[in-house]
Amino acid sequence: MTKSAMKPRVRTVVETARILKTRNTNVYKLIKSGKLKALKLGNMSVPDSEIDRFIDTYKGKTLKEILEDEE
Structure with a gap:
């Protein structure tokens, strides 16, 4: 498989928001709450x-x- 044909393994917050059909700020809230785990690689x-x-x-x-759910 060529490098250009490989699926990305990580997404930016903007890309994640687009996939989840929500706003960037909501993705940051999910990350801060621990419901969505992220890596700090320069940017989240x-x-x-x-x-x-x-x-x-x-x-x-x-x-x-989701944000109110205390697991």
Whole structure:
């Protein structure tokens, strides 16, 4: 597989927000709350595997419910 054909392994906050169909500020809130784990690689980056985990864990819940959920 060529380098250009490889799927990115981490996403920026902007890309993550686009994938989750929300605002950048909401992604930062999710990161700060620990609901979405990110890496600090210059800027915040979210691994694709973490986005998948987040979607599987919280599907069917609203952002408000996720942020209020104390696990």
